[in-house]
Amino acid sequence: MSLATAQPEVMPAGVDRTANRAVVPNAVLGMLIFAVAEVMFFVGLISAFTISRSGAMPGTWPMPGQPMLPKDATLVNTVALVLSGFVLLGAQVAWAKKRPVAKWLVVAAWVLGAAFVALQGREWAQLLAAGLTLTSSRLGAFFYLIVGMHGLHAIAALGGLAVAAAQLLRGTMKGGLFFGVQVFWYFVVLMWPIIYARVYF
Amino acid sequence: MSTAAHADHGHDHAHAHHEPGFVEKYLWSTDHKMIAMQYLFTGMAMALVGGFTVYAFRMQLAFPGMSVPGYGRVTATDYNALVTTHGSVMIFWVAMPVLIAALGNYLIPLMIGCDDMVFPRLNRLSYQLFLISAIILVASFYVPGGAFGGAWTSYPPLSAKAEYSLTGLGSSMWLFAVALEFAAFLLGGINFVTTVMNSRAPGMKMFDVPIVVWMIIIASILFMASVGPLIAGAIMLMFDQQLGTGFFDPAKGGDPVLWQHLFWFFGHPEVYVVLLPAMGIVAEIITVFSRKKLFAYKTVLYTAIGTGVLSFFVWAHHQFIAGIDPRMANVFSVTTLLISIPVAEMVFVYIGTLYGGSIRLTTPMLWALAFIAEFLLGGVTGIFLGASGADIYFHDTYFVVAHFHYTFFPIAFIGSFAAITYWFPKMFGKMMNETWGKVHFWGTIIPFNFIFIPLFLLGIRGDHRRIYDYRHFPDLMKAGMQDLRILATISLLVLLAFQVVFLVNFFVSLFRGPKAPMNPWNANTLEWQAPSPPPHGNFPQGLPNVYRGPYEYSHPDRKDDYWPQTEPASEPAKT
Amino acid sequence: MTALSLLACAVCGAGQDNTEWAYLAMTGVVSLSPLAMIGGVAFWLYRASKARDAELASGAAPAKDPS
Numbered sequence: 001m002s003l004a005t006a007q008p009e010v011m012p013a014g015v016d017r018t019a020n021r022a023v024v025p026n027a028v029l030g031m032l033i034f035a036v037a038e039v040m041f042f043v044g045l046i047s048a049f050t051i052s053r054s055g056a057m058p059g060t061w062p063m064p065g066q067p068m069l070p071k072d073a074t075l076v077n078t079v080a081l082v083l084s085g086f087v088l089l090g091a092q093v094a095w096a097k098k099r100p101v102a103k104w105l106v107v108a109a110w111v112l113g114a115a116f117v118a119l120q121g122r123e124w125a126q127l128l129a130a131g132l133t134l135t136s137s138r139l140g141a142f143f144y145l146i147v148g149m150h151g152l153h154a155i156a157a158l159g160g161l162a163v164a165a166a167q168l169l170r171g172t173m174k175g176g177l178f179f180g181v182q183v184f185w186y187f188v189v190l191m192w193p194i195i196y197a198r199v200y201f
Numbered sequence: 202m203s204t205a206a207h208a209d210h211g212h213d214h215a216h217a218h219h220e221p222g223f224v225e226k227y228l229w230s231t232d233h234k235m236i237a238m239q240y241l242f243t244g245m246a247m248a249l250v251g252g253f254t255v256y257a258f259r260m261q262l263a264f265p266g267m268s269v270p271g272y273g274r275v276t277a278t279d280y281n282a283l284v285t286t287h288g289s290v291m292i293f294w295v296a297m298p299v300l301i302a303a304l305g306n307y308l309i310p311l312m313i314g315c316d317d318m319v320f321p322r323l324n325r326l327s328y329q330l331f332l333i334s335a336i337i338l339v340a341s342f343y344v345p346g347g348a349f350g351g352a353w354t355s356y357p358p359l360s361a362k363a364e365y366s367l368t369g370l371g372s373s374m375w376l377f378a379v380a381l382e383f384a385a386f387l388l389g390g391i392n393f394v395t396t397v398m399n400s401r402a403p404g405m406k407m408f409d410v411p412i413v414v415w416m417i418i419i420a421s422i423l424f425m426a427s428v429g430p431l432i433a434g435a436i437m438l439m440f441d442q443q444l445g446t447g448f449f450d451p452a453k454g455g456d457p458v459l460w461q462h463l464f465w466f467f468g469h470p471e472v473y474v475v476l477l478p479a480m481g482i483v484a485e486i487i488t489v490f491s492r493k494k495l496f497a498y499k500t501v502l503y504t505a506i507g508t509g510v511l512s513f514f515v516w517a518h519h520q521f522i523a524g525i526d527p528r529m530a531n532v533f534s535v536t537t538l539l540i541s542i543p544v545a546e547m548v549f550v551y552i553g554t555l556y557g558g559s560i561r562l563t564t565p566m567l568w569a570l571a572f573i574a575e576f577l578l579g580g581v582t583g584i585f586l587g588a589s590g591a592d593i594y595f596h597d598t599y600f601v602v603a604h605f606h607y608t609f610f611p612i613a614f615i616g617s618f619a620a621i622t623y624w625f626p627k628m629f630g631k632m633m634n635e636t637w638g639k640v641h642f643w644g645t646i647i648p649f650n651f652i653f654i655p656l657f658l659l660g661i662r663g664d665h666r667r668i669y670d671y672r673h674f675p676d677l678m679k680a681g682m683q684d685l686r687i688l689a690t691i692s693l694l695v696l697l698a699f700q701v702v703f704l705v706n707f708f709v710s711l712f713r714g715p716k717a718p719m720n721p722w723n724a725n726t727l728e729w730q731a732p733s734p735p736p737h738g739n740f741p742q743g744l745p746n747v748y749r750g751p752y753e754y755s756h757p758d759r760k761d762d763y764w765p766q767t768e769p770a771s772e773p774a775k776t
Numbered sequence: 777m778t779a780l781s782l783l784a785c786a787v788c789g790a791g792q793d794n795t796e797w798a799y800l801a802m803t804g805v806v807s808l809s810p811l812a813m814i815g816g817v818a819f820w821l822y823r824a825s826k827a828r829d830a831e832l833a834s835g836a837a838p839a840k841d842p843s
Contacts, residue, residue, distance in 0.1 A: 022399040023825040026319045030395045033425060036813045037387055040429025043809050044466075047802035048433065048459055052448070054798035055456055134446055138454055141446040145437065398821060426810035466806060513807045526796065529803070 027180035035187040038153070042191055045149065046198050049142045056138070063137035067130040070123060071200040077119040078196050081154075084112030085189035088161075092182060095168075103168035110161045113185070117154050120147065143199060150188070150195055157181070157188045228329070231321035232737055236328050237307035238628070241621075243328075244299035247335055251290040252697055258283040263683075263690035265670045278367065280669045281350025282342070288353030289375065292471070293382055294335055296613035300478040301424075302331070302386065304620055305393050305417040307628065311728035312411050314402025314745045316738045318392045327392070330385035334378040341374035349375035352667075354464055357449035357457045361441040373442050380435045383428050390421035402727065404747040408502075409766065411726050411751040412495065415502055416481030420474045423509045427470040434463030458523050465516040472608070473512045477505055479616030480547055483569045486623050487551055488752050489724045490566035491558025492762050495752040497550050504550075508543040515540055521589045522596050530589040537587030541580055548573055548580075559755075563722075564638035568619035571646050572611045579607030582657070597667065600660025603653040610649060618645070618703070625707075626721045630734040631714030637706040644699030651692035655685040723763045726751045730767050 053061055062068060091105035124144075132140045160181040167173040230236065253271075260267065261275040268274050275283065306324065310317055318324050341348045346368040351360040355376070363369030397410065397418050437448040438460065447453020449460045488495045495501065517525055517533040551573055560566070582604040585591045595601060618641075625633045656664075664677055671677050671686070720729040727747070731739050745767040753764035 030391045033391045037425045044430025044433030047806050051798050054795045
């Protein structure tokens with residue numbers, strides 16, 4: 001808007017007005033809208049799970065003879081993921097203040113996130129060995145579907161975070177990508193406690 | 202089917218020749234106008250597929266057992282596949298790409314005065330995903346078992362297991378195509394909202410944005426907020442089909458009604474997703490051709506937002522006979538009747554805009570007026586279906602079919618024809634032939650009513666909609682019922698024949714039409730300040746500044762009866 | 777699998793309190809969460825654009841023509 005102070009009839013071509021008009025960065029807004037759609041995806045899955053579970057006959061949830069979900073062991077994963085979210089928030093604060101520690105905080109957040117995914121993988125292997133499969137019961141089907149979808153999002157977000165970390169380490173980061181990746185990572189982090197509380201208990 | 206599939210390719214080639222460059226460049230462009238054209242031509246090609254399928258199955262209904270010219274004998278399985286494909290194609294591959302994707306991509310950057318979308322490569326990816334989804338859908342006709350035949354709503358358990366649907370691969374391809382298409386529109390919607398928020402021309406305040414842009418934005422937000430549960434349901438259904446889980450299969454403890462909830466939670470907002478852009482198109486056209494300011498701009502905007510909010514609370518009216526809690530049915534009856542209020546209000550506002558204006562009956566204006574009249578009929582019959590008591594009688598009869606065609610046909614076709622005839626000079630730099638445009642208009646509107654009024658009458662007499670051959674149902678062959686079916690089918694043939702007029706007019710005008718001036722309709726909005734057709738970057742003389750709202754027609758302070766948004770007030774000398 | 781189909785019953789929960797509660801609660805969650813999220817984002821954008829306009833107005837003359 002400030003460019004219009006001279007009241008020209010038309011703007012000179014090639015002037016970047018996007019930066020002038022942008023209320024919030026494009027990457028943040030775009031990713032935020034995407035995250036809203038993604039949250040609705042998980043809301044759909046969780047509501048289906050809740051309704052399906054409530055309609056089960058008494059004593060058939062979980063199916064007799066099927067392993068229980070390891071809710072205590074998964075607490076460790078949960079703590080790792082939530083911690084990673086806070087570390088990334090710290091990285092943003094440090095980056096805004098132009099502190100060099102920001103890049104190492106992003107790396108730390110990535111390591112914590114990767115630890116979450118690795119622990120989830122180990123848990124899946126144990127459950128599969130114990131006989132909980134996709135077709136063994138509806139609990140199994142929903143467990144692998146919901147937790148698997150969250151895991152896929154976590155892996156995708158880790159990929160984005162890795163690119164952001166590499167750009168920060170090389171000093172080529174301008175901001176847009178970092179903000180977008182952050183929004184997506186917070187979505188992954190915030191979605192998990194809800195899934196954990198709904199599916200494991 | 203093969204003829205329609207070939208016609209599909211024919212269009213792509215015709216378009217590739219007319220645009221400078223090669224097919225690769227055509228498919229890989231990031232220019233919003235090119236992507237809009239890609240969506241438009243793909244949508245038109247898919248409309249031919251949808252039109253061909255309806256031709257085949259309507260012939261079977263009117264003349265059961267006959268060998269349909271161009272198709273052959275329609276078997277029961279074919280019939281199911283044709284009906285399913287007709288519904289899916291017309292909603293997901295015609296209404297959505299033309300009204301939201303093509304017009305959104307074309308109009309948003311031009312109307313808000315910027316050079317392109319903020320994420321152009323995401324935009325290109327959006328079209329590519331959409332094209333793949335369309336190809337998968339058409340290809341499903343040629344796999345063993347044929348295309349999916351479980352209706353566009355794809356209710357399990359019929360759709361969940363190959364043993365029931367008999368189209369194992371076809372069902373999965375249908376589902377995959379639909380999910381992919383939603384991913385494409387998700388990317389498009391993110392682009393639309395971000396672009397309008399961040400790239401408006403200097404001086405363009407929120408209330409200077411043309412209504413059609415607002416409508417596309419509200420529709421995109423509605424789409425993105427409602428599509429998640431359906432994608433979740435689609436993945437669950439895919440697991441049921443391919444991996445043997447039992448989310449929706451009652452034989453494994455699943456709940457088939459759950460799919461209906463997930464589907465209609467998206468499915469009903471989807472109606473408003475396509476309705477709102479059509480309403481926006483009509484708003485633009487009636488203001489230009491009645492030379493009057495849009496009556497109550499802010500009311501239209503808030504009404505559209507209200508419609509969007511309410512549309513999240515109406516979905517269960519599709520399930521009144523699915524065994525849902527009757528108390529919930531009451532609630533959803535009330536919300537369904539309530540949502541007719543904002544829509545009626547919008548129609549009222551449009552009539553208020555027309556009142557006292559100097560109306561010019563050009564082809565786009567005729568389409569816009571027809572939209573209001575025909576959509577009104579669809580809306581009024583919706584009241585009967587929204588009341589749960591009446592719906593129990595009408596459910597799954599041709600009354601429902603006629604009702605939603607009276608809403609969807611105005612949206613998908615009347616709205617699109619209005620938009621194409623109105624923006625054709627800008628899109629292609631040529632004028633369309635008005636006389637042939639009017640011939641096409643009357644040749645479409647009159648048969649349209651002769652198709653669906655008989656279906657209303659049939660529906661009231663209890664004609665069930667999912668029947669392949671009525672000769673097996675003597676109760677539905679009573680006095681005159683078959684005559685009404687034949688009348689509907691003959692009218693359909695007339696309607697389809699008149700679409701040839703449109704296609705010929707479209708392509709002849711495209712290549713041989715008179716050159717269009719920059720602003721042939723004397724309209725105010727920014728796209729008319731760009732050359733016709735706009736070059737890459739849209740505004741070669743520089744991006745515009747905005748000084749006023751989009752609907753300043755017949756302003757008393759000005760000699761001209763229009764006042765472009767880019768013109769400052771500092772020229773009262775003209776009066 | 778055999779045990780599963782023996783125990784399968786899609787409608788056995790119908791009418792139970794917890795089933796009805798689940799349907800009603802999930803109807804509420806699914807309908808209200810998109811509105812809450814969109815409302816939140818829209819409000820945040822509104823605040824941000826107000827702040828941006830105020831910032832611009834203090835630094836520069838308004839672009840809007842006074843008419």
